[in-house]
Structures are given as C-alpha cells and as structure tokens.
Amino acid sequence: MTYDADALAQLEQDAAEILGRYPVKRSALLPLLHLVQSVDGYVSPDGIAFCANQVDLTSAEVSAVATFYTQYKRRPNGEYQVGVCTNTLCAIMGGDEIWRQVSERCGIGHDETTADGKITLERLECNAACDYAPVMMVNWEFFDNMTPDRALRVVDDILEGRDVVPTRGPAKVAPFKEVSRVLAGFEDGRADEDQGLGEPTVVGLKVAREQGWEDAK
Amino acid sequence: MTDLTPVLSATWDAEQSWKLGTYENAGGYGALKKALGMPPADIIQAVKDSGLRGRGGAGFPTGMKWGFLPPDDGKPRYLVVNADESEPGTCKDIPTMLSAPHILVEGVAITSFAIGCNHAFIYLRGEVVHVYRRLLQAVREAYAAGHLGKNIHGSGYDLDVTVHAGAGAYICGEETALLDSLEGRRGQPRLKPPFPAVEGLYARPTVVNNVESISSVPAIIDRGVEWFTSLGTERSKGMGLFSLSGHVERPGQYEAPLGITLRELIDMAGGMRGGKELKFWTPGGSSTPLFTAEHLDTPLDYESVGAAGSMLGTRALQIFDETTCVVRAVTRWTEFYKHESCGKCTPCREGTFWLSQILERLEDGHGTDADIQQLLDTCESILGRAFCALGDGATSCITSSVKLFREEYEQHVSERRCPFDHAASALFEYETSQATEEAHA
Numbered sequence: 001m002t003y004d005a006d007a008l009a010q011l012e013q014d015a016a017e018i019l020g021r022y023p024v025k026r027s028a029l030l031p032l033l034h035l036v037q038s039v040d041g042y043v044s045p046d047g048i049a050f051c052a053n054q055v056d057l058t059s060a061e062v063s064a065v066a067t068f069y070t071q072y073k074r075r076p077n078g079e080y081q082v083g084v085c086t087n088t089l090c091a092i093m094g095g096d097e098i099w100r101q102v103s104e105r106c107g108i109g110h111d112e113t114t115a116d117g118k119i120t121l122e123r124l125e126c127n128a129a130c131d132y133a134p135v136m137m138v139n140w141e142f143f144d145n146m147t148p149d150r151a152l153r154v155v156d157d158i159l160e161g162r163d164v165v166p167t168r169g170p171a172k173v174a175p176f177k178e179v180s181r182v183l184a185g186f187e188d189g190r191a192d193e194d195q196g197l198g199e200p201t202v203v204g205l206k207v208a209r210e211q212g213w214e215d216a217k
Numbered sequence: 218m219t220d221l222t223p224v225l226s227a228t229w230d231a232e233q234s235w236k237l238g239t240y241e242n243a244g245g246y247g248a249l250k251k252a253l254g255m256p257p258a259d260i261i262q263a264v265k266d267s268g269l270r271g272r273g274g275a276g277f278p279t280g281m282k283w284g285f286l287p288p289d290d291g292k293p294r295y296l297v298v299n300a301d302e303s304e305p306g307t308c309k310d311i312p313t314m315l316s317a318p319h320i321l322v323e324g325v326a327i328t329s330f331a332i333g334c335n336h337a338f339i340y341l342r343g344e345v346v347h348v349y350r351r352l353l354q355a356v357r358e359a360y361a362a363g364h365l366g367k368n369i370h371g372s373g374y375d376l377d378v379t380v381h382a383g384a385g386a387y388i389c390g391e392e393t394a395l396l397d398s399l400e401g402r403r404g405q406p407r408l409k410p411p412f413p414a415v416e417g418l419y420a421r422p423t424v425v426n427n428v429e430s431i432s433s434v435p436a437i438i439d440r441g442v443e444w445f446t447s448l449g450t451e452r453s454k455g456m457g458l459f460s461l462s463g464h465v466e467r468p469g470q471y472e473a474p475l476g477i478t479l480r481e482l483i484d485m486a487g488g489m490r491g492g493k494e495l496k497f498w499t500p501g502g503s504s505t506p507l508f509t510a511e512h513l514d515t516p517l518d519y520e521s522v523g524a525a526g527s528m529l530g531t532r533a534l535q536i537f538d539e540t541t542c543v544v545r546a547v548t549r550w551t552e553f554y555k556h557e558s559c560g561k562c563t564p565c566r567e568g569t570f571w572l573s574q575i576l577e578r579l580e581d582g583h584g585t586d587a588d589i590q591q592l593l594d595t596c597e598s599i600l601g602r603a604f605c606a607l608g609d610g611a612t613s614c615i616t617s618s619v620k621l622f623r624e625e626y627e628q629h630v631s632e633r634r635c636p637f638d639h640a641a642s643a644l645f646e647y648e649t650s651q652a653t654e655e656a657h658a
C-alpha cells in the first residue's frame with residue numbers, strides 16, 4: 001500500500017468510525033468505498049486493498065462488489081460529476097437535447113472525463129426528481145428545470161473554475177472528493193444550507209391552503 | 218371533488234422545515250411518546266386496523282408484515298427502511314426526506330419499538346447527497362433530544378439508527394437485493410422464501426418498509442385508526458403522495474386520499490401543458506402498464522387500478538401529451554431495464570438486451586412488422602420466468618403500449634422513421650440547437 005503515514009492514519013481512524021456503525025463488519029464496505037473515493041478520487045487499487053483489509057475480504061472480493069455499483073469509479077474521476085437525466089420523462093421534456101449540447105460543449109461522451117480533469121459526464125437514469133424535469137445532477141446535487149442554456153452555463157462555470165449553485169441543495173456544489181466523504185457518512189456541516197422552496201415540492205400543499213383544505217390536520 | 222389532505226407534506230413550507238424544532242413545534246414526536254406508553258402488540262394492531270398498505274409499490278398490508286415476525290428469541294431483529302427510490306417516475310420519498318426527515322425518524326422509532334428492534338437502518342440511494350446530509354443531521358438531532366439512543370424518554374427502550382448510502386443500482390430497491398447490498402455485497406435479489414420477516418438482514422427477522430409507509434405511522438398513532446380509515450376507499454385506506462410529472466402545467470407532489478382520479482389531479486395541476494391532449498400515462502411508475510385518457514376517471518386505489526389492468530405502484534404519474542412518441546418513451550424505459558438488470562437470471566438479462574435491440578431499430582425506422590410480434594414474444598418469455606419483479610416490470614410498458622398504440626409502431630415501420638417531432642414535446646424551444654446542427658451540416 002502506498003498511502004503515506006498521515007493519510008493512512010486518517011483513513012484508519014475514519015474506517016474505525018464507519019465499522020462502529022454496523023453489527024457486522026462487511027456492512028461497512030459500501031461506505032468504505034465512498035471513503036477511499038474521497039481520498040483518491042476513484043476506487044484505486046490501494047483503496048481496494050485498504051477496504052479488503054478492513055473488512056477481512058480479498059481484493060478480488062472487494063472489486064467484485066465495487067464494479068456492481070455505478071457510483072464507484074474505476075478511473076480517476078473529474079472534480080465534478082455532471083449527469084444529465086436521459087430516462088424517459090426527462091429525455092422527452094428536453095433531457096436528450098440538453099445531453100447533446102452538454103456533451104458537445106465538453107467534447108466528451110458518457111463516462112468520459114475532460115482533459116483538464118474538471119468534468120466527468122454521465123447519462124443518468126431517473127434521479128427521483130421527475131417533477132422538476134429536465135434534471136441535471138452535479139456531484140449529486142439537484143439542478144432542476146434545466147434548459148440547454150442553463151446547463152451550458154453550469155458547465156462553462158465549472159470549466160472556468162467558478163462555483164456552481166444547485167437549485168435544491170447547499171450554497172454551492174462541493175468537489176467530488178468532498179461529496180464522497182459525505183456519502184461515507186461524515187457530516188460536512190452544510191445540512192442547513194438551502195436554496196428555498198422548490199415549487200413542485202409544495203405545489204399540492206399550496207393548492208390545499210388556497211382551498212382551505214388544511215383542516216385535514 | 219376530492220380534497221387534498223396534506224399530512225406527510227403538511228410542514229414542507231415551514232421555515233427550516235427539516236429541523237427538529239420545526240417538527241416538534243408542529244407536534245412532532247408526540248406520537249412517539251404516546252407509542253412508548255402502549256404495549257407493542259397494540260401498535261401493531263393499530264397499524265393492522267388502519268389498513269395501511271406498503272407505499273413502496275407492491276401494496277402489501279404493513280401491519281400484517283410486522284405480524285409475520287417470529288416470536289422474540291432475545292436475539293436481534295431489524296427494521297430496514299427502503300429509501301432507494303429509483304423507479305422511473307417515482308419522486309416522493311426524496312422530497313419527504315429533504316423537507317421533513319424527522320417524520321421518517323419518528324416513524325422508525327415507533328415501528329422499531331413495536332417490532333422489538335434495537336437497531337434500525339435507513340438505506341438511502343447514494344445519488345442524493347443533500348438528502349443524506351439532512352437525514353444524518355435529523356438522526357443526530359433526535360439522539361440529542363432523547364428520541365433515539367438509550368432509554369428513550371425514560372421507557373427503558375434503546376434504539377440505534379444508522380443511515381446508509383447506497384452507490385447507484387436500481388435493483389437495490391428490491392428488498393432482498395437491498396439487504397445483500399446493506400451486508401456489503403453485490404445487490405442481487407435472494408430466493409424467497411425465506412422471506413425477510415424470517416431471515417432478513419444477517420439472516421435475522423427483518424421488516425423492510427418504504428419511506429412513505431414508515432412516515433405514515435406517526436399520524437396513525439397520533440390521530441387514530443378511525444381518522445386514517447376515514448380517508449381513502451373501501452380497501453385502500455389513508456392518504457398518499459401523488460407525484461405528477463411531465464406535460465402538466467404544475468407538476469409536483471399532491472397528497473390526497475387514495476381513490477382520487479387523474480382528472481381531479483390534472484385539474485389541480487392547472488391542466489395539461491398548453492391545453493394539449495393527454496395521450497398516455499403511468500399510474501405507478503415505469504413498471505406499471507400504461508393508461509390513456511380512457512382512465513382519467515379510474516379511482517387511483519389498489520383495486521380500481523388493478524381492475525383496469527395496471528397497478529397503483531408508487532403513484533408516480535408520468536403524464537405525456539399528444540406530442541410524445543410512445544415508441545421513443547418505451548424504448549428509453551427498456552434501455553433502463555437492460556442497464557439495471559442485475560444479470561442473475563437469463564430471461565431478464567438476455568430478454569431486456571434483445572428487447573432494447575428490437576426497440577432501438579423500430580424507433581429509428583429500421584424495424585419490420587415481424588419485430589413487433591418479436592417484442593411481444595420476448596416479453597412473454599420473460600413474464601413470470603424472471604427471478605424478481607424487475608424482469609416482469611420491464612415488459613409492462615411494452616405489452617401495454619403495443620396493445621394501445623400498435624398503429625404507431627407500424628407507422629415507424631411503414632414510414633421508415635419516427636413520425637414525431639421530438640422538439641414539440643420538450644419544455645423549451647429546440648431552435649438554437651437546430652441552428653447548431655445546420656452549422657455543423
């Protein structure tokens with residue numbers, strides 16, 4: 001293993017915390033894989049060996065698990081994972097066209113990374129935000145009701161090093177490694193950040209209030 | 218006219234709706250205190266009497282499921298909340314957890330107490346990081362307030378809750394695949410029986426329930442069985458989130474008693490986009506057979522939707538107007554199933570591959586009339602032969618769409634192209650893009 005002493009000590013400390021959440025060691029494997037992505041930016045050979053060691057599996061067994069899940073990356077990932085939902089509902093509402101333009105602007109296709117390492121592109125399956133279609137996700141934060149122009153602006157901002165702000169979510173999108181650490185179950189203190197009410201989320205509630213139907217309480 | 222009944226969604230527009238204080242000010246965690254004073258068997262009975270049925274798709278009676286657990290043998294038993302929400306069209310659990318995570322945490326505490334569980338898990342899909350932040354915070358706040366942890370509110374009852382993030386795989390929503398995934402394995406379905414109630418997580422008795430099912434429990438305990446059964450229809454009790462997406466003026470979450478109709482919901486949503494005609498819709502996500510305008514007045518409850526040939530599923534109402542090519546829609550869903558097939562059984566793995574090959578060539582005008590029959594034959598060889606419900610679900614949109622819109626498939630063959638203008642179904646003008654295309658030509 002090639003982690004330096006400090007990195008390894010930190011990893012071991014974090015891994016101990018993760019293992020402490022489960023009654024059976026092996027359950028820690030998915031969060032551990034998110035954890036090594038937060039250090040290496042992908043599931044590296046070192047990361048696999050580290051996980052295997054933590055949960056008493058072989059590297060081959062850990063690889064077999066990691067390759068099953070699309071969020072674990074086999075190659076160094078871009079700093080921003082940009083996904084355009086092209087499942088049916090979003091595709092029809094404009095997602096196909098957004099994908100075409102975003103892919104053209106970045107000059108890459110599905111599961112490819114720009115030469116500067118900024119963006120990895122992905123055609124997403126439904127991300128449970130269909131009421132906000134067409135939807136894009138950047139490092140797993142919501143960019144709702146996209147148009148090609150808005151999507152291109154997000155991409156340009158990333159390519160030119162500016163922060164990007166989701167429509168539902170925190171004040172800005174954190175880089176891939178930071179977000180991977182959250183997915184390993186470590187809070188980053190940003191849960192209270194918010195972009196205000198998303199209209200589709202509260203539309204039914206508003207209708208009920210207008211009609212005086214709240215008495216159902 | 219059916220009234221909307223915001224219960225789960227009642228606090229979503231409050232200031233910092235996700236915080237413990239907001240939830241408690243609205244009466245939150247009152248139901249937990251009440252439940253801790255009840256014999257656990259009475260809680261299970263109340264949920265049985267309420268008629269609550271699983272909100273994750275299959276509609277299995279929730280209280281009955283809890284009742285299937287074998288008697289306590291002093292060893293661990295588990296509650297696992299299915300927060301994997303990935304069925305195309307389904308978008309109700311994510312706003313619930315983002316806006317009001319404590320309703321789920323309270324439901325977890327009450328359910329765990331009822332079934333004698335001391336360690337519960339929430340398995341969240343990994344692709345929603347802000348939802349994970351909110352859940353982690355909610356659980357931390359609940360521990361600090363004594364709603365979780367040791368000796369909850371002096372009852373002597375202990376509960377730990379772990380919120381676990383998945384890593385991208387639709388099949389992990391299937392309850393046994395979810396358990397394998399939570400055990401750190403590839404998420405592939407297990408052979409049933411044994412059912413999770415007998416051998417679930419770590420081969421111990423386990424209840425797996427959807428986010429919305431568990432979030433409905435506090436209101437049942439708080440307001441009572443009679444209140445809950447006063448909502449809904451004869452055999453489909455209570456309220457649920459109806460998620461409208463697609464070609465309506467105001468898509469979004471509409472919480473209503475089961476049995477409301479799509480006509481009523483579209484009306485509340487401001488009508489169809491630009492006054493266009495409704496063409497087809499899914500009553501319960503992409504795995505449920507398509508409906509058309511003929512079903513606008515079908516009560517959206519388990520029995521009526523079933524009798525009309527589909528399934529209530531997750532109440533994911535994806536609505537498409539006359540501009541939409543049904544072959545395009547079905548092809549895309551089929552590509553999804555191909556992508557998400559876990560590969561464990563041949564009918565699904567091979568079948569979804571061939572289905573998408575055939576559909577892709579039909580969609581771009583290279584198909585033949587024989588291909589249409591081939592689609593139906595392939596569906597037949599999957600249906601009932603797949604190892605889990607993903608395989609069956611993959612055939613629903615194909616068989617129903619060929620039945621309803623066969624001439625549209627045939628038109629793709631005879632005209633050797635898709636007869637629809639894809640730009641017409643988008644929410645924005647395609648103009649700029651066409652200009653780019655021309656510039657490139």
Ligand SMILES: Cc1cc2nc3c(=O)[nH]c(=O)nc-3n(C[C@H](O)[C@H](O)[C@H](O)COP(=O)(O)O)c2cc1C
Nearest residue numbers: 271272273299301302303390391392426427430606
């Ligand atoms: C392919 C597939 C995906 C599923 N995805 C989900 C899901 O994301 N969320 C969910 O609650 N149930 C999902 N289910 C249903 C679960 O297997 C299970 O029935 C449900 O979690 C039980 O909870 P309930 O009784 O409260 O509905 C899925 C089933 C299949 C076959």
Ligand code: SF4
Nearest residue numbers: 559561562565605608
């Ligand atoms: S039906 Fe499909 S998803 Fe289900 S076990 Fe078979 S291959 Fe896997």
Ligand code: FES
Nearest residue numbers: 085090126127130
């Ligand atoms: S289809 Fe795009 S979020 Fe559901």
